[in-house]
Amino acid sequence: xxxxxxxxxxxxxxxxxxxxxxxxxxxxxxxxxxxxxxxxxxxxxxxxxxxxxxxxxxxxxxxxxxxxxxxxxxxxxxxxxxxxxxxxxxxxxxxxxxxxxxxxxxxxxxxxxxxxxxxxxxxxxxxxxxxxxxxxxxxxxxxxxxxxxxxxxxxxxxxxxxxxxxxxxxxxxxxxxxxxxxxxxxxxxxxxxxxxxxxxxxxxxxxxxxxxxxxxxxxxxxxxxxxxxxxxxxxxxxxxxxxxxxxxxxxxxxxxxxxxxxxxxxxxxxxxxxxxxxxxxxxxxxxxxxxxxxxxxxxxxxxxxxxxxxxxxxxxxxxxx
Ligand code: SF4
Numbered sequence: 001x002x003x004x005x006x007x008x009x010x011x012x013x014x015x016x017x018x019x020x021x022x023x024x025x026x027x028x029x030x031x032x033x034x035x036x037x038x039x040x041x042x043x044x045x046x047x048x049x050x051x052x053x054x055x056x057x058x059x060x061x062x063x064x065x066x067x068x069x070x071x072x073x074x075x076x077x078x079x080x081x082x083x084x085x086x087x088x089x090x091x092x093x094x095x096x097x098x099x100x101x102x103x104x105x106x107x108x109x110x111x112x113x114x115x116x117x118x119x120x121x122x123x124x125x126x127x128x129x130x131x132x133x134x135x136x137x138x139x140x141x142x143x144x145x146x147x148x149x150x151x152x153x154x155x156x157x158x159x160x161x162x163x164x165x166x167x168x169x170x171x172x173x174x175x176x177x178x179x180x181x182x183x184x185x186x187x188x189x190x191x192x193x194x195x196x197x198x199x200x201x202x203x204x205x206x207x208x209x210x211x212x213x214x215x216x217x218x219x220x221x222x223x224x225x226x227x228x229x230x231x232x233x234x235x236x237x238x239x240x241x242x243x244x245x246x247x248x249x250x251x252x253x254x255x256x257x258x259x260x261x262x263x264x265x266x267x268x269x270x271x272x273x274x275x276x277x278x279x280x281x282x283x284x285x286x287x288x289x290x291x292x293x294x295x296x297x298x299x300x301x302x303x304x305x306x307x308x309x310x311x312x313x314x315x316x317x318x319x320x321x
Contacts, residue, residue: 020287029290061105085120099131144185162208200229200243
C-alpha cells in the first residue's frame with residue numbers, strides 16, 4: 001500500500017469519527033448479554049443471568065436458512081409448552097433475570113409464531129416488569145399492532161436487501177418489499193425498532209446490504225445492529241469465507257455517514273480471532289457506538305481515541321445508548 005492510499009483511508013476514518021463526535025456524546029457502549037459466558041481482562045460479565053434468550057419453537061425452524069440451519073436457536077432456553085411463556089419468565093425473574101429476548105424459528109412465510117403469546121407477553125411486562133425484546137421475523141400489520149399493545153420494549157428483525165438472498169439463503173418466496181413493509185408496520189405503531197443487517201449474508205459476499213441500509217434509513221429506528229456472517233460448522237456455509245475486511249470497512253464508513261444520528265452497534269454474531277480484533281478496531285475508528293463481546297484490547301483502544309467506555313450486561317439491541 002503506498003502512502004497516498006493510507007492517507008485516503010485515514011481521512012475517511014477521520015471523517016466518519018468526526019460525524020460521531022458531532023452527533024453523540026463521547027461514550028462507547030460494550031455489551032456482554034447472557035447468551036454466553038464472557039470475561040476478558042477489560043470486561044468481566046458479573047450477572048450472566050440478567051438477560052436471557054428464549055426460543056418459542058425450541059430448536060425447530062421451517063426455513064433452515066443456509067447460514068444457520070436453526071443453529072442460532074440451540075443456546076436459547078427452549079419454551080416448554082406445558083410450562084408456558086409467562087411461567088418460564090417468572091422462573092427466570094426469580095433467579096435474577098431482568099430482561100428476555102423472545103425469539104424462535106420461523107414458519108415457511110418467514111414469521112416467528114408470536115400470535116398466541118401476546119397475552120403472556122403483556123403479563124410479563126405488567127406483572128413482572130421485565131424488559132422484553134422480540135425477534136419477530138416478517139410481520140403483518142396486526143402483529144405489529146399487537147406487539148405494541150403487549151408493551152414490548154423493542155423489536156428486532158434482520159433486514160434483507162436482495163431478492164436473490166431471500167430466495168437462495170432464506171428459502172423464502174418473497175421480496176425485499178416484505179421487509180420494508182414490516183419496518184413500515186412497526187413504525188406506524190410507534191414500536192422501538194432495532195433492525196439488524198447481516199454483512200456478507202449472500203455466501204460471504206455483499207449483495208443486498210446497501211439496499212437494506214437504504215430501506216432502514218427511511219424509518220425512525222432506535223438503533224442499527226450490524227452482524228457479520230459467521231460460517232457455522234454443520235451448516236451449508238461452513239466452508240464459506242467470511243466477508244472481507246475491506247468490504248466491512250466500506251460498509252461501516254457508508255453506514256456512519258448515511259445514518260449520522262442513529263446509534264450503530266456491532267452485534268454478537270461475527271467471526272472470532274484476528275477477524276474480530278480487526279472488525280472491533282474498525283468499529284471504533286469509524287465512530288460506531290457500541291460493540292457486543294468486545295475483543296481484548298478494544299476497550300483500551302477506544303480510550304486512546306478519547307472515548308469513555310460504558311459496560312452493559314444486556315443485549316446491544318436493548319440499550320438506550
Ligand atoms: S429463520 Fe432464523 S432460526 Fe431459522 S434457520 Fe433462518 S436464521 Fe436460523
